[in-house]
Amino acid sequence: MSDHVDDEVLQGLREIMEDGFTELLEVFLRESAAQHAQLQTLWRSGDRATIVGLAHSLKGSCANIGAKGCAGIAAEVEKLAHQGNWDEVPSLLQALDLEMKVAHGELSRLC
Amino acid sequence: MIQNKEIAKMAIVQELNSEGTRLTINVTGRFDFGSHRDFRESYEALKSSPELFTVNLKETNFLDSSALGMLLLLRDHANASSAKVEIVNCSPEVRKILAISNFEQLFAIH
Amino acid sequence: MTRVLVAEDNATDRLLLARIVEREGYDVITAVDGHEALSRFAEHSPDVILLDAMMPGLDGFEVARYVRANSHADYVPIVFLSSLTGNEWLHRCLDAGGDDFLSKPYNPIVLKAKLQALTRLREQQQQLAVQRLELVRLQSHLLQEQMVAKSVFDNIAHTGKLKGPFVKHLLSPMSVFNGDVLLAAHDPSGDLLVLLGDFTGHGLTAAIGALPLADIFYGMTAKGFNVSDILRESNRKLRVVLPPGYFCCVTMLRLSLRKNTLEYWNGGLPAAILVRHARQSVYEIVSRHLPLGILDDQNFVATTSMVEVEPGDRIVLCTDGLVEVEDSAGTMFGHEQLVDVVRRAPLSMVFETVLAKVQKHMANQARTDDLTLVEVTVLDAVDLDRSGGDSLGISGSPQDWKLSYELGARSLRGFNPLPMLQHILMETPQLRSRASEIYTILAETYSNALEHGVMGLDSSLKDSAEGFATYYARRAKALEGLAGFIRFELSNEIDSSGGVLTLRVTDSGSGFDFRKAARESKNQQSGYHGRGMMLLHELCDEVTYEEPGNSVLVRFKWSADHV
Numbered sequence: 001m002s003d004h005v006d007d008e009v010l011q012g013l014r015e016i017m018e019d020g021f022t023e024l025l026e027v028f029l030r031e032s033a034a035q036h037a038q039l040q041t042l043w044r045s046g047d048r049a050t051i052v053g054l055a056h057s058l059k060g061s062c063a064n065i066g067a068k069g070c071a072g073i074a075a076e077v078e079k080l081a082h083q084g085n086w087d088e089v090p091s092l093l094q095a096l097d098l099e100m101k102v103a104h105g106e107l108s109r110l111c
Numbered sequence: 112m113i114q115n116k117e118i119a120k121m122a123i124v125q126e127l128n129s130e131g132t133r134l135t136i137n138v139t140g141r142f143d144f145g146s147h148r149d150f151r152e153s154y155e156a157l158k159s160s161p162e163l164f165t166v167n168l169k170e171t172n173f174l175d176s177s178a179l180g181m182l183l184l185l186r187d188h189a190n191a192s193s194a195k196v197e198i199v200n201c202s203p204e205v206r207k208i209l210a211i212s213n214f215e216q217l218f219a220i221h
Numbered sequence: 222m223t224r225v226l227v228a229e230d231n232a233t234d235r236l237l238l239a240r241i242v243e244r245e246g247y248d249v250i251t252a253v254d255g256h257e258a259l260s261r262f263a264e265h266s267p268d269v270i271l272l273d274a275m276m277p278g279l280d281g282f283e284v285a286r287y288v289r290a291n292s293h294a295d296y297v298p299i300v301f302l303s304s305l306t307g308n309e310w311l312h313r314c315l316d317a318g319g320d321d322f323l324s325k326p327y328n329p330i331v332l333k334a335k336l337q338a339l340t341r342l343r344e345q346q347q348q349l350a351v352q353r354l355e356l357v358r359l360q361s362h363l364l365q366e367q368m369v370a371k372s373v374f375d376n377i378a379h380t381g382k383l384k385g386p387f388v389k390h391l392l393s394p395m396s397v398f399n400g401d402v403l404l405a406a407h408d409p410s411g412d413l414l415v416l417l418g419d420f421t422g423h424g425l426t427a428a429i430g431a432l433p434l435a436d437i438f439y440g441m442t443a444k445g446f447n448v449s450d451i452l453r454e455s456n457r458k459l460r461v462v463l464p465p466g467y468f469c470c471v472t473m474l475r476l477s478l479r480k481n482t483l484e485y486w487n488g489g490l491p492a493a494i495l496v497r498h499a500r501q502s503v504y505e506i507v508s509r510h511l512p513l514g515i516l517d518d519q520n521f522v523a524t525t526s527m528v529e530v531e532p533g534d535r536i537v538l539c540t541d542g543l544v545e546v547e548d549s550a551g552t553m554f555g556h557e558q559l560v561d562v563v564r565r566a567p568l569s570m571v572f573e574t575v576l577a578k579v580q581k582h583m584a585n586q587a588r589t590d591d592l593t594l595v596e597v598t599v600l601d602a603v604d605l606d607r608s609g610g611d612s613l614g615i616s617g618s619p620q621d622w623k624l625s626y627e628l629g630a631r632s633l634r635g636f637n638p639l640p641m642l643q644h645i646l647m648e649t650p651q652l653r654s655r656a657s658e659i660y661t662i663l664a665e666t667y668s669n670a671l672e673h674g675v676m677g678l679d680s681s682l683k684d685s686a687e688g689f690a691t692y693y694a695r696r697a698k699a700l701e702g703l704a705g706f707i708r709f710e711l712s713n714e715i716d717s718s719g720g721v722l723t724l725r726v727t728d729s730g731s732g733f734d735f736r737k738a739a740r741e742s743k744n745q746q747s748g749y750h751g752r753g754m755m756l757l758h759e760l761c762d763e764v765t766y767e768e769p770g771n772s773v774l775v776r777f778k779w780s781a782d783h784v
Contacts, residue, residue: 009326016329017240024240028233053275060303060325061233122449124524139484139525140447143664147693170484170527172410172447173660175668176756180749184686202480204657211759212752 004103009066010110022111028065029104029111032058036100039077043093051081051089067103070096123149131159137167142174142181150181160192169200179212186217197221223340224248226267228258228284229302230276234325238271238302241329245336255279259287267297269339271323274303274314282317289318296346298339367425374428387413387476387600389572393542393592400427401540401593404435406442409647410656413476414442414451415597418513419490419540421467427591430469430514433458444644448475448484449523452513456521459514468514472506472538476530478600483536486525488512491544491556494563496571498533498599503564506536534599535571537563542590546583554582572596619648621715627708633671634700639663642709649713651720655779658760659722665753666726666773667707672696674728674771675705683750705729719780721762725772732770 014021035058042051055078062071073096080089122139123146136153138146154164164185168174182198189196197219201209209220225247229235232253239249250265252258255276262270262284270288274281285299300321301314314322320342321335388405404416416438420427434455441451452473459469470489477484487493488510495504510522539559546554559575566574575594624645628638643660647653672678676699682688710725738754757764763776 012329013237016237016244020236020240024233024236027236031232053277056275057231061231063326064234064237066326122447122524124526137527139449139527141660141664144668144693144696147689151690169480169482170447172445173657173664175661175664176750176753177668179752179756180683180689183749184689187686202657204655207658208661208756208760211756 002106004067004069004099005106006066006068009068013066025065025107025111028061028067029107032061032067032070032100033104035061036096039096040093043089048081048086052078055081062103065107067107069099070103073099123153125153127157127159127161132161133163133165134161135165135167136185137170139170140172142168142171142178144175144177147177147181151184154185154188160194162194164189164194164196166196166198167200168198168202168205171202171205174205174208176212179209179214182214182218195219222246222248223269224250224265224267225336226250226252226258226261226265226270226272228252228255228261228270228276228281229273230254231273234273234302234327238327238332241327241332242271242336244329245333247336255281255284258284262288266295268343269336270297270299271302272299272319274301274310282313285314285317285319295350296343298342300335300339370425374432387598388415388595389598390595391576391593393588399431399591399593401542401591402428402431402434403593403595404438406439408442408475409445409644409653410477411479411653413474413478413597414438414448415474415476415538415595416451417472417490417538417540417593417595419470419542419591419593420463421469430459430463430467433462434469434513444640445647446640448473448486448525452486452488452523452525453518453521456513456516456523457518460517463514468512470508470512470540472508473525474536474538474597475525476536476597476599478532481530481532481599482527483530483599484525484527486510486523491539491541491559493536493538494560495528495530496535496537496563496568498531498535498568503560504528505560530599532599532601533568535568536597536599537571537575538593538595538597540591540593542588542592543579543594545590546579546588546592547586548582549584549586554579558582618650619713620720621713622649623710623712625708625710627706629706630704633675633705633707634703638709639667642711646711646713646722651779652713652722655777659777661756662724662760662775662777665757666724666775667709669753669773670707670726670728670730670771673733674730675703675707676700677730680750686749689749719778722777722779723774724777725767725774727772730771732768732772735766735770 013024017024035054039051039054039058042048042054055074059071059074059078062074073092077089077092077096080086080092124137124139126135126137127133134154134157136150138150166182166185186196198209198214199221201220206220209215214220225242227235227238227242227249229238229251230253235251235253239251243249250261250267252261255278258272259279261267272281272284281301288297288299298320299318300323301319302323302325303310311322320339323332323335390403392399392401392403400420400422402418402420405413407413416434418431418434420430437455437458438451441454452471455471463469472487472490472493473485474493475484483495485493485506487506487508489508489512492508493506495506497504544554544556544559562575562578563571572594579594626638626642628636632638639660642663643656646659647656652659673680676696678692678696678699680692682692682695706729708727710727712723714721714723741751757775760777761775762778765774766772767774
């Protein structure tokens, strides 16, 4: 039982995707890494308007794949960004960075 | 439009004054054999005995000899109770036919 | 197979969603953004769309609006995909035309249920669309048929004298067809007959009865039948034609400009109003009878009434649609107000004034009934001729003609040929002023041929009042088993002073002793018969009986200037 990924969700996905399960994980790993990297870039370049949408998108796919830790942090980023409350965003992005690494590690082992 | 039945060719409307002393019989349209029953009923069905019978021919377009017979029937009916019969509002043509039959001697024609 | 379009920019979600949908047995098409969603939509005509609300470029709301705007008849359900929550978002989804929401993480069971529900919705919408199309098609078909029928109807119902200077009218139907019918025509003697009818209901149902009514009215008026005959025949016909519970309220008028009389009958319509030229009074022609189509022939009362009129008098008729027009407060225009308006209106403006008042009363209220207003003006007989009413001109009318008309037993039993023959004779304008005499001649020769010639009835029965009735009872009985024929031979010739009408009536009887009958006729002083032969001799210029006494030839000379 992991705090980072939801085994129950993954079991469900295995049933749904059957042979496609590995492909789904690979797509997620690739896409979420890219989105995460883009988030960091956006923050550094100050393009804050786009942060809400990207965090929202990341939150959704993380939730679908069972990466509950990432989904929770992404949701928090989306919420604060939506409110324009930027003070805590840098620390959240840092936490997301760590959580992504752990989750990716766990999911990569399933491929 | 074809008439399958020999339809009534006239309308008889009678009016009795409130005292019951004068009966006016209005004859509309053609006055001929088809109306003999209505015409007779117009005065025979009365409960009172009028002193004057007025036959109004203002709306009578045509009459034939059976109408003359009916007028005579009315005259005899009236005579039985010493009542008078008058014929009013004849068109010139109708009057001509009445004159031909010498009805001017039998009825007061106005 | 039901086709589902999945439009989602997020690859993970798109892959997962497509797989879930596919597993449920649907055909899946995917799009990675809004623009692709629209092209896929146009290309594949999906049955259901799963649409991510937030996509780069064209977002889900815009895609939904486009789909809604471009598929009127074909309803495509849309499910918004979003992990967004809150009323504002829900509102935006509904506004854009969304039918449902699905939030992340996706739950396959929930999605399955939603897809099933929406597929059903789509099927129902498609059925509705098909039915709606069918309804539209039927409606336009019906309307087209009604327009065709209406032109036929108008040809039959409104071919009368409605355009003359003596009749002003407004017929204002609620639908294509009018439940109100207005008929007007001159009879052979020149009298104007007007019939205003209001059938129960509106539209086509109400108009059905108008056709036979118009047919009877114009046919019988042209043949010279009187108002009571026409009403009686109309009542009989409508009773057969109309479904139970349907009837026709009618006011019928006969305006004789030569005699200055107005004969009337009102069965169920609001009182017609006679406005006296002298301005001292208005006279109300109230309903005293049941509408047409209710009573059987025996109980139907066709008794008419009569008033005298003068040139300049006006008669205002209307159907209850006019009296019952409501204002915004629901108050009816009412008969009292109508009478009041008619009474106060300038004489030459009665029709226009009533119309203006009624329109003012109803303002913008919707009508609930057909509405008809008619004004008939009593003209001078001279004006009527000048106004091109019934031209008495002889050009274009029959002048010199011959006619042979033979009736067999079947015809004689139930058909009275006299109105028809009289009608033919009256087509010759110069004979019209002699209508009464001509009718008497026709009637005498015909009843002689029928009663004595064909039936062999003995007129001496008519010596007594009782016998008079017996005679006609026997006549009726003899009609039933009648055999034989009667032949009319009519001709009209024109000469320098006028013309000669010749009539020969021949019957199938064995003939009668006309010499003896002529002697008796001269001596006849009592009884109620025997005047026919004498009348013929007096009215005609020549009466000749032909051997063996079953044929009579009469000549009737008329002069051109006889009025």
